[in-house]
Amino acid sequence: MEIETVTDYQKVKSANKIKKMFGHLNPDDMPEFCPIRDVMAVISDKWSILIVLYLGFFPILRFNQLKKKISDISNKMLSERLKVLEADGYLSRTMYPEVPIRVEYQLTDFGHSYLEKLLELTEWSEKHSNTIIENRKKFHKK
Amino acid sequence: MEIETVTDYQKVKSANKIKKMFGHLNPDDMPEFCPIRDVMAVISDKWSILIVLYLGFFPILRFNQLKKKISDISNKMLSERLKVLEADGYLSRTMYPEVPIRVEYQLTDFGHSYLEKLLELTEWSEKHSNTIIENRKKFHKK
DNA sequence: CGGCATCCGAGTAGATACTG
DNA sequence: CAGTATCTACTCGGATGCCG
Numbered sequence: 001m002e003i004e005t006v007t008d009y010q011k012v013k014s015a016n017k018i019k020k021m022f023g024h025l026n027p028d029d030m031p032e033f034c035p036i037r038d039v040m041a042v043i044s045d046k047w048s049i050l051i052v053l054y055l056g057f058f059p060i061l062r063f064n065q066l067k068k069k070i071s072d073i074s075n076k077m078l079s080e081r082l083k084v085l086e087a088d089g090y091l092s093r094t095m096y097p098e099v100p101i102r103v104e105y106q107l108t109d110f111g112h113s114y115l116e117k118l119l120e121l122t123e124w125s126e127k128h129s130n131t132i133i134e135n136r137k138k139f140h141k142k
Numbered sequence: 143m144e145i146e147t148v149t150d151y152q153k154v155k156s157a158n159k160i161k162k163m164f165g166h167l168n169p170d171d172m173p174e175f176c177p178i179r180d181v182m183a184v185i186s187d188k189w190s191i192l193i194v195l196y197l198g199f200f201p202i203l204r205f206n207q208l209k210k211k212i213s214d215i216s217n218k219m220l221s222e223r224l225k226v227l228e229a230d231g232y233l234s235r236t237m238y239p240e241v242p243i244r245v246e247y248q249l250t251d252f253g254h255s256y257l258e259k260l261l262e263l264t265e266w267s268e269k270h271s272n273t274i275i276e277n278r279k280k281f282h283k284k
Numbered sequence: 285c286g287g288c289a290t291c292c293g294a295g296t297a298g299a300t301a302c303t304g
Numbered sequence: 305c306a307g308t309a310t311c312t313a314c315t316c317g318g319a320t321g322c323c324g
Contacts, residue, residue: 116152
């Protein structure tokens with residue numbers, strides 16, 4: 001397991017970022033009135049992440065295509081998350097009033113900007129997933 | 143609202159990253175056997191995020207201190223998340239067998255490395271939270 | 285003090301059937 | 305096809321009490 005050194009400088013830098021972000025709030029009230037928490041709730045949602053990843057890979061997908069790809073999502077969840085993601089501006093929904101109806105979803109530019117950030121995190125988690133799984137095993141053996 | 147341009151080049155780059163990450167799996171089975179999804183489930187959890195942020199700002203915290211800061215978390219949730227985060231290697235738990243007992247939590251170097259990634263995402267979400275709230279309002283007015 | 289065990293209620297997710 | 309509506313099941317999470 002390659003341990004990467006985190007310098008004290010980096011730790012201070014992180015602390016300062018946190019202070020800057022949340023400093024204007026009373027730290028003891030932070031959770032209550034926090035727009036960041038609100039935004040994070042959407043973009044860190046399990047299904048939202050998958051939807052965004054799939055739309056990052058397949059630029060345009062219809063409702064049922066998406067449903068097939070994310071095989072274990074229900075109609076309800078999918079339509080709900082799509083609505084939230086559309087409302088927040090991450091993706092666009094285009095309806096073609098043909099018969100049968102056709103609806104296409106794709107990431108907006110804003111959604112792509114989010115995707116880039118998300119990918120940094122998923123890349124990190126991929127890079128370290130082995131370490132984490134190992135850690136977990138060791139821990140439960142104790 | 144400042145729209146930032148996302149070039150086609152960046153979009154392709156994102157798609158390639160996704161392909162690299164998930165390409166070795168059958169895309170249609172991706173959700174089932176995905177270690178990334180497993181790791182993400184932990185680190186994108188609402189409470190875990192808050193715990194890591196607080197420990198990024200206050201380097202050492204005891205159980206009840208943490209509980210007071212994250213004012214709306216229950217004992218159960220807190221101890222559960224702490225255990226998971228410890229198991230995965232994000233934080234360390236040090237027990238001092240005094241009376242009354244004292245237990246201190248702090249981020250490991252690995253936890254700090256994660257924190258850095260997390261902060262990039264929270265910074266992004268802070269930067270765009272106004273836009274998102276606006277989007278949401280517009281959407282629900284329609 | 286730290287935190288586990290138990291219980292219990294509310295909310296959420298899934299399955300299914302149905303509609304424009 | 306793209307959802308919505310309804311019902312059920314179950315999980316999550318909060319409250320409480322207890323113990324090392």
